[in-house]
Amino acid sequence: MDNSRQLFQYILSGLSNGAIYALIGFGFAIIHNATGIINFAQGEFVMLGGMFTLFFVAFLNLPLIPAIILAILVSTIVGIVFERLAVRPLKNAKPLSIVIITIGASILIRGIAMLVWGKDTHAVPAFSGSNPLYIVGATIMPQHLWIFAIAVLIIIGNKIFFSYSIIGKAMRACAYNAQAASLVGIDVKTMVLFSFIISSAIGSLAGIIIAPLTMTSYDVGIMLGLKGFCAVIIGGMSSGLGTVLGGLLLGLLESLGAGYLSASYKDAIAFIILLLILFIRPEGLFKKKETERV
Amino acid sequence: MTKEKREIIIFSIFTLAVLIIPFFLRGSYYLNVLVFIGINTLLAVALNLLLGYAGQISLGHAAFFGLGAYISGVLTTRFGLDPWLVLVIAAAASGSLAFIIGFPILKLKGHYLAMATLGLGIIMYIIFNETVAVTGGPSGLSGIPNMHLGALIFDNDMNNYYLIWIITLIVMLLSINLSQSRIGRALRAIHNSEVAARVMGVNARILKVQIFTVSALISAVAGSLYAHTMTFISPASFGFNFSVELVTMVIIGGLGSIYGSFLGAAILTVLPEFLRVLQDFDIIVYGLLLIIMTMYLPGGLINGLQKIVEFAAGKVGKRGGSGA
Numbered sequence: 210m211d212n213s214r215q216l217f218q219y220i221l222s223g224l225s226n227g228a229i230y231a232l233i234g235f236g237f238a239i240i241h242n243a244t245g246i247i248n249f250a251q252g253e254f255v256m257l258g259g260m261f262t263l264f265f266v267a268f269l270n271l272p273l274i275p276a277i278i279l280a281i282l283v284s285t286i287v288g289i290v291f292e293r294l295a296v297r298p299l300k301n302a303k304p305l306s307i308v309i310i311t312i313g314a315s316i317l318i319r320g321i322a323m324l325v326w327g328k329d330t331h332a333v334p335a336f337s338g339s340n341p342l343y344i345v346g347a348t349i350m351p352q353h354l355w356i357f358a359i360a361v362l363i364i365i366g367n368k369i370f371f372s373y374s375i376i377g378k379a380m381r382a383c384a385y386n387a388q389a390a391s392l393v394g395i396d397v398k399t400m401v402l403f404s405f406i407i408s409s410a411i412g413s414l415a416g417i418i419i420a421p422l423t424m425t426s427y428d429v430g431i432m433l434g435l436k437g438f439c440a441v442i443i444g445g446m447s448s449g450l451g452t453v454l455g456g457l458l459l460g461l462l463e464s465l466g467a468g469y470l471s472a473s474y475k476d477a478i479a480f481i482i483l484l485l486i487l488f489i490r491p492e493g494l495f496k497k498k499e500t501e502r503v
Numbered sequence: 504m505t506k507e508k509r510e511i512i513i514f515s516i517f518t519l520a521v522l523i524i525p526f527f528l529r530g531s532y533y534l535n536v537l538v539f540i541g542i543n544t545l546l547a548v549a550l551n552l553l554l555g556y557a558g559q560i561s562l563g564h565a566a567f568f569g570l571g572a573y574i575s576g577v578l579t580t581r582f583g584l585d586p587w588l589v590l591v592i593a594a595a596a597s598g599s600l601a602f603i604i605g606f607p608i609l610k611l612k613g614h615y616l617a618m619a620t621l622g623l624g625i626i627m628y629i630i631f632n633e634t635v636a637v638t639g640g641p642s643g644l645s646g647i648p649n650m651h652l653g654a655l656i657f658d659n660d661m662n663n664y665y666l667i668w669i670i671t672l673i674v675m676l677l678s679i680n681l682s683q684s685r686i687g688r689a690l691r692a693i694h695n696s697e698v699a700a701r702v703m704g705v706n707a708r709i710l711k712v713q714i715f716t717v718s719a720l721i722s723a724v725a726g727s728l729y730a731h732t733m734t735f736i737s738p739a740s741f742g743f744n745f746s747v748e749l750v751t752m753v754i755i756g757g758l759g760s761i762y763g764s765f766l767g768a769a770i771l772t773v774l775p776e777f778l779r780v781l782q783d784f785d786i787i788v789y790g791l792l793l794i795i796m797t798m799y800l801p802g803g804l805i806n807g808l809q810k811i812v813e814f815a816a817g818k819v820g821k822r823g824g825s826g827a
Contacts, residue, residue: 247614295794304613305560306797309754312562312747313793320786431743435625438618477629480622487619488607 217347219468220461225353225422227460228360231444231453232415233437235367236408238448241441242384243404246307250291250315251412252434256427257284257318258413259420260326263333273336281413287318288409292402315430322427333420352421359418363411364453371448376403412437432476436463439483445493455494510679517675517762521668525661534660536772541667542729543768547752548671548678548761549721554750555759556682557714558694559609560617563624564749567719569631569741570597571726576644576736577637586650590727597723598716605712612697624746631738643737650731663732670728674721678761690714691759751789755796757803766804 233255240248261280265271271279295314299307336355341348371377382390383400391397416425416433423429436459441447443455459479467475486494528534550564574593578584584592608619631638638644650657650666657666681687692700693707701707730736748771756767778785800807 247618249617295798298798305554305558306801308560308562308614308617309750309797310794312750313790313797315790316747316793317787317790320784320790323786324784435618435621442615442618471633473633474629477626477633480626480629483622484608484619484626487611487615487622491611491615 214347215468217345219464221347221349221353223461223464224457225356225460226419226464227440227457228356228453229415229419229433229456230436230440230459231456232360232363232411233433234439234441234444234452234456235363235448236412236415237438237441238444238446238452239380239404239408239411241446242448243380243401244296246296246311247438248408249308249311249434250318251408251437252430252432253315253318253322254284254288254409254412254430255416255419255433255437256322256425256430257287258416259333259425259429260322260331260416260427261413262417262420263331263425264326266334267331273334277414277417280417281410284413284416285406285410288405289402291318291409292405296401296405297398315434319427319430326427328427330424330426332424335421336418339421350422352418356418356422359414363414367411367448370407376400380404435483436479439479439486442483442486442491443494445495447493451493451495458494507683510683513762514676514679518672521672522665525664531660534664536776538660538663538667538732540765540769540772541664541671542725542732543749543752543772544765545667545671545674545725545728546722546749547756547764547768548674549718549725550749551753551756551759551761551764552678552681552714552721553718554753555757555764556687556690556694557711559711559715560613560620560750561715561718562617562621562743562746562750563627564620564718564722565741565743565745566624566627567597567601567722568726568729568745569627569736569738570600571723572730572736572741573631573638573644573726574723575727575730576647579648579731580644580646581637586648586727586731590724590731593723593727594720597726598720601719602712602716605715606708609708609711609715621743621746624743628738628742631741638738641738643735645735647730647734647736649734650728657731667728667732670724674724675761675765682759682761686710694759747793748789751793755792755804757805758801760803760805763803763805770804 233251236251236254237247240246240251258280261283262273262276265276265279266273269276291314295310299310302310335350335352337351339350339352341350342354343349369377371381379390379395380400380403382393382395383397387397390400415437416429419433437456440456440459441452443458444450444452459482462482463475463478466478524537525534528537546564546568550561553559553561553564571593574596575586575589578589578592579586604623608616608623611619632641634640650663655662657663682691689700689705689710692703692705693710697707726741729740752767752771753764754767755770756765757763774788775785778788796803
């Protein structure tokens with residue numbers, strides 16, 4: 210009985226981490242499909258989400274909901290500035306230069322965050338208290354439920370946006386063929402900007418909802434970003450079901466591995482999976498049919 | 504003057520400068536900085552072979568550096584092996600790892616290669632941290648013996664300076680030679696277009712793995728020298744940040760330029776000494792340097808210097824001409 214309760218606990222935390230990885234992965238996929246760039250600074254938006262929320266709540270004494278909205282807004286503005294200053298000036302740059310510039314940007318954002326907020330790790334208040342709920346003998350933190358609910362909402366919203374809205378369809382057209390898209394009158398540059406807006410907003414939201422569980426500091430973005438990338442690689446660079454499954458799979462394996470094998474190698478598990486996927490199936494685990502490129 | 508002659512003259516001047524500089528320095532602080540510039544130059548040259556010559560990025564090169572350092576540290580402190588023997592073992596082990604992992608990893612391109620090498624670096628970093636019984640974990644490994652040559656023990660900055668710089672000079676010479684050779688041209692062809700290179704009969708796959716192996720091997724030698732010079736190592740020196748720092752050295756120095764790698768290594772070694780006043784600001788300066796250099800000076804400082812020299816020479820020549 211105790212064993213199965215423990216297993217349930219591992220699965221639960223694995224799934225909620227996995228949902229976060231999937232959301233971060235979405236950010237990678239949306240930018241990659243609009244621009245062909247892997248944004249190494251993606252994790253920093255996740256960090257900014259958590260840190261800004263904390264800043265608005267703890268230092269400006271704002272209530273939680275306005276603080277969250279403000280945090281997403283500010284992080285998105287950082288995303289826009291990043292696109293304007295570092296990405297837009299690059300025309301036909303080599304992948305190598307782009308990798309280095311986005312790494313430079315991520316170092317810069319992290320460095321500024323460290324200067325502003327210091328090196329300490331901060332606790333972020335949970336959305337609705339931290340009294341655990343008891344369900345079938347297992348404990349669930351209310352924050353887990355928030356994570357699942359918000360993740361599901363974003364996944365559905367994302368799907369609707371890219372399938373039915375005019376901007377979403379235009380962005381998909383750019384992903385298939387930017388030149389053809391511009392010939393039918395789609396403003397490719399604006400779509401690239403939109404991709405940065407959406408992915409920094411989703412990234413920061415992911416950072417906001419995970420922060421109460423994991424605490425936050427200026428350097429959480431590296432690991433979270435890399436795991437999000439791992440999720441999106443498993444999912445084959447889509448912002449659809451593949452990446453959701455990829456994130457959940459990664460979260461589960463990580464949590465079970467940490468629980469039953471070794472907690473200290475928890476982070477290594479994600480990267481071993483990443484390498485294996487890249488070596489064996491760089492196009493993702495799931496067939497093309499199931500994954501949809503945005 | 505032929506290109507070859509010019510290269511020989513430049514290298515001779517550089518070597519001479521390196522060999523006589525210690526006689527003009529007072530105090531061991533500067534010598535100590537120069538020792539580190541030597542180790543970093545070795546690393547930057549190693550990465551430049553891969554990044555600058557062959558155009559393949561690695562964001563995990565600190566792993567090979569660390570592997571060299573830890574193999575040296577562990578085998579000398581726990582098994583009492585000879586430092587020179589251990590240096591060879593470290594180089595061979597690191598090279599073998601690179602060779603084995605090179606085949607699957609170098610199939611990847613661009614961003615994917617960057618992420619895979621980054622993952623490799625982080626896995627190694629976690630191993631350095633977590634195998635506490637072997638490596639001492641986060642608190643590090645101390646008591647590593649100095650290098651020796653007969654009765655000569657490399658336990659002061661002057662001796663270490665010559666030990667490290669002589670090895671660095673040899674590696675630089677070999678690297679310059681390599682770039683002028685058939686293999687160097689083949690690597691440049693891969694850099695420009697792998698498909699075109701293959702069409703012309705270059706075995707791109709093998710060649711990329713070979714240069715990756717050589718690069719990892721040199722990095723491990725640097726790691727081994729670092730361990731025996733410092734006599735103390737800890738995982739913090741071999742993390743993701745250091746991998747990025749190495750890439751920064753190569754980029755700001757100039758891709759494909761061996762003297763550029765020296766320049767980049769020198770700047771990034773000396774910069775923190777100046778930035779110490781700014782304390783934690785240095786990370787921001789790195790980030791800015793990376794962005795600005797890649798955007799506005801993609802050829803690196805060496806290229807920029809050359810342009811300035813040519814520009815100045817042109818102006819002087821013109822002025823001289825109109826005056827006459």
